[in-house]
Amino acid sequence: MNMATTRGQPKTLSLPNILTYARIAAIPVVVGCIYVQAIMDGPLWLRWVAVAIFIAAGITDYLDGYYARIWNQQSAFGRMLDPIADKLLVASCLLMLAADGIIHGWTLWAAIVILCREILVSGLREYLAGLRVSVPVTKLAKWKTTAQLVAIGFLLAGEAGDQVVPVVTAIGLLLLWISAIVTIYTGYDYFRAGIHHLIKEDEG
Numbered sequence: 001m002n003m004a005t006t007r008g009q010p011k012t013l014s015l016p017n018i019l020t021y022a023r024i025a026a027i028p029v030v031v032g033c034i035y036v037q038a039i040m041d042g043p044l045w046l047r048w049v050a051v052a053i054f055i056a057a058g059i060t061d062y063l064d065g066y067y068a069r070i071w072n073q074q075s076a077f078g079r080m081l082d083p084i085a086d087k088l089l090v091a092s093c094l095l096m097l098a099a100d101g102i103i104h105g106w107t108l109w110a111a112i113v114i115l116c117r118e119i120l121v122s123g124l125r126e127y128l129a130g131l132r133v134s135v136p137v138t139k140l141a142k143w144k145t146t147a148q149l150v151a152i153g154f155l156l157a158g159e160a161g162d163q164v165v166p167v168v169t170a171i172g173l174l175l176l177w178i179s180a181i182v183t184i185y186t187g188y189d190y191f192r193a194g195i196h197h198l199i200k201e202d203e204g
Contacts, residue, residue, distance in 0.1 A: 016068035017078050019060040023085045026057040030089075031096045034156065038100040047160040054156055057089060058149045086145060087118045093152045102158050107173050110180035114148065117187035124194040138189065144182040151175035 033050035036042040064082060068074045094111045097103045103111050154161065154172030161168030 012075075014068075014073040014075070014078070015071070016064040016073050017075070017081065019064040019067070020078065020081050020085050023057045023060045023064075024088060026053050027089055027092050030054050030057070030156070031092050034093075034096045034100060038096075038158075044160040044163070047156060047158055051153055051156045051161075054089075054093070054149075054153055058153070061086060061145075061149070083122075087122065090145075090148055090152065091115055091118065093156065097152070097155050097158075100158070102155050102169060103173075103176070107176060110173075110176045113180045114176075114183050117183045120187055121190050124190060128194060138186065140182065140189075141186045144179055144186050147175055147179035147182060151179055 030050045030053050033046045033053070037044065037046040037050075061082075064078070068078060094103065094115065098108060098111060151172050151174075154168050154175065157168050157172075159169075
């Protein structure tokens, strides 16, 4: 029993997983900065703090996978938690940016598409996991996540960024639409693969 506990600790407390924990911990800080600045009319420099923390969180998304591979510290727990951390970060920021008014009008549909896709894929993965079927993350899906993070980074800068370069918000909104379009494709790809397994399960 003690041996099992000792063996379990390095996996959950490995550096890749600690980086994932840090990404989750960054979420309330980023959201809090934008909330204080936008909703409570705080100083604009808070947006730069949010951007800096968000960038750091995005870097951990790359580093946790990198170190897990080169140090052979990949684990089922890490594979489960890593995409959850990404989805929590993206969803929280999109909701906060919508409340801020940076995402508004037709652009809300891009955010809705992204959120709905994440819920669809998460539900599909959960069901397929019960069938012991793994749906690997494609390279296009990884590029989609990157585009989303870059778009959100620009949008978090918002008004503060526009004071430096007037098109920062416009670039962020354009990238958000691009990532939403890619999201539809990758979501359909996952859905098609999932439906194939579901039909086989029903026929079996």
